[in-house]
Amino acid sequence: MPDGRNGATTAIANYAPPSNIRILQAYFCPHARHLPCKCRKPEKGLIEQCLLNYDVDLDCSWVIGDSESDIQLAHAIGSASIAVGEYQSATKPNYVARDLTQAIDFIANG
DSSP states (O other), X not given: OOOHHXXXXXXXXXXXXXXXXXXXXXXXXXSOTXXXXXXXXXXXXXXXXXXXXXXXXXXXXXXXXXXXXXXHHHHHXXXXXXXXXXXXXXXXXXXXXXXXXXXXXXHHHO
């Protein structure tokens, strides 16, 4: 059974995105949850790593996730956010989608 990061990466890769969306790379925190690190959300370490490799405009970017830390990361980097699923938390996203497909469709089609 795949772990969360592989499941999410597979779901994104299997989605047939419109031609104007390209997924260049997936990043994930390799550390155990109980270990402090700079790459576990809502910390910005993985975003900073991505910015070293790619010219990304964070003002035009989206963070999609199902946890409060995902939405907090979006706020921390100045990007828009989409919460997926039964999201209920104090940190408010820009949009709530029922699943990953609806989130990607929202980004692609506005």
